[in-house]
Amino acid sequence: MMKQKLVWVLPLIVAAVIFVFSLAMIPTINPTPVRLPIALVSEDQGVTLPNGTATNMGETLTGMIKQQTSSTASADGPAIEWVHVNTEKEAMSGLDEQKYYAALVVPADFSQNQATLLTDKPVQPQLRIYVNQGMSASASTMAGQVLNQIVDTMNAKIRADLLAAAGKQSGKVTVQQASVLAAPIAKDVKNVHETGTHTANGNAPVSLFQPIWMGSILGGVIFYLVISKLNFAYRRSLLAARVVQTVAGAVLALIAGFGLTWFAGSWGLHIPDGTATAIFLSLCYFAFFLMISAVLSWAGLKSMVLFVLLLFFGAPLLSLPAEMMGSFYRDYVFPWLPMRFMVEGLREMFFFGRGLDWNHSTAVLTGIAAVSLVVLLGSALKARQNRQTARGNVEPQTVEA
Incomplete structure (x- = not known):
């Protein structure tokens, strides 16, 4: 076992992983x-x-x-x-x-x-x-x-x-x-605009982020694995599969949004308007699901590193205002976090008496969903290799138009 190179490289890998994820503690x-x-x-x-x-x-x-x-x-x-x-x-x-x-x-x-x-x-x-x-x-x-x-x-x-x-x-x-x-x-x-009680000390919007984000990753990865195992003779077949994936994502979004709202309310979290919150959480899930699916469709499973890093680097920042972040995180990390629009939207609903309306957060999340949908459907137009080609067993085979 000691002759394996990976065993000797493992300490460096562990040190690198610890260093990268320790950076999330800085803010x-x-x-x-x-x-x-x-x-x-x-x-x-x-x-x-x-x-x-x-x-x-x-x-x-x-x-x-x-x-x-x-x-x-x-x-x-x-x-x-x-x-x-x-x-x-x-x-x-x-x-x-x-x-x-x-x-x-x-x-x-x-x-x-x-x-x-x-x-x-x-x-x-x-x-x-x-x-x-x-x-x-x-x-x-x-x-x-x-x-x-x-x-x-x-x-x-x-x-x-x-x-x-x-x-x-x-x-x-x-x-x-x-x-x-x-x-x-x-x-x-x-x-x-008091936060009141049963709001996780005013951090209820941040508390709801992680279940939605992890659920979006899970849904996107499962659909990627299922579709990658299928061989499509025509691009229109792959396009039809992407449409089915989008519709299924919408169903998952409703399940996630209404389910999380019900669970959180049952566990004692104060939710002013359950229906509006559930619909907004469904929009968040759908936007994140499409975004993750679109990236996976083009970059493959290796792109999962990006979403894991977004989780670890983004979660600590969501509970802090921009004025309390370091200049690096405020200027180069926080503006690129898609989940911040979810937290901002929930904050307005929970503490500022605003229901589900067309505001900045809703508009940005809708824009993320729309752009991601175009990118996801566009992946059906690229040349796609079959499963054997991806494993390197046969020569690359391009699907017929």
């Missing part, structure tokens, strides 16, 4: 946000102080926030990309459209309330924080933590300034003032 080891878009709204109307000085604490506060986050920027850029929005209503619309992971709103009476903190009747100013929970579990959590930390830092600075001002005035602080000075700025934190 999840230390995900760091870069330019995470957060809406920043200041509706503060400002106030005129008793000495006649006009001030707008909202503008001052937003300037301090931008300076604080820019000072902690990494080589790739700042962790937060502040997007100035005119009104709170516009910011909420952006959250609905998944433009922002969170929003920080300075209300109209912020300066007015700020000016009362050292008076006999202090009124605590308030900031409103909206966290877009359904957009990404990890990114929304991080965005919420960043915003809370920013407000806490602002509180510490304002508290110190107010205490210094109180010391210059009379040196005395009333009980009412002391209670407000403990946290000069109040936070009103609200989660929008």
Whole structure:
């Protein structure tokens, strides 16, 4: 046995396989946000102080926030990309459209309330924080933590300034003032598009990906093996077989889509609209099945390596927003993952109240299915060798037109 070359090469093969698949761990080891878009709204109307000085604490506060986050920027850029929005209503619309992971709103009476903190009747100013929970579990959590930390830092600075001002005035602080000075700025934190419970911590769309993907691979490989064992005298016979394969794929898609929806619901996963989810999952299966079948029809079983790599490299990325990926994965891997459209479509259905409609994800998946179908049917037009020729037993034989 030790004389076999494969035995000596095996350690190198194992090391190479471990190295390749260990690369899939990189995106999840230390995900760091870069330019995470957060809406920043200041509706503060400002106030005129008793000495006649006009001030707008909202503008001052937003300037301090931008300076604080820019000072902690990494080589790739700042962790937060502040997007100035005119009104709170516009910011909420952006959250609905998944433009922002969170929003920080300075209300109209912020300066007015700020000016009362050292008076006999202090009124605590308030900031409103909206966290877009359904957009990404990890990114929304991080965005919420960043915003809370920013407000806490602002509180510490304002508290110190107010205490210094109180010391210059009379040196005395009333009980009412002391209670407000403990946290000069109040936070009103609200989660929008909440993931709720029984959603795999907001990762329900990612959880449904692997069964559909593996089922698509299984269906594509079985049909490839069945068709490769048959000898077709005419190209039209092979074309008819491809049509049958496509129809069978549609049937498998319905079984997979409705079956997975039923199983997932039975196991406790919260699915807002079962029928819409089942139809969308069927579309995903059909698109992936046709894509895999089309590649197999031209490249053979060796192309299975591609789909296995897509699974191992793609799965860790699906739960991360693009802003938390390394530049290589964000620019060269993530854009080419067909399964990301499945996850994005399910996320809109589960957390954003959108049913089954013609959106970006549905359009892309339909496009994948259409192009793959053309490629699959086109494989019937190429010269095809019979089984004996493929094994090298006879001379190549081209089918008659």
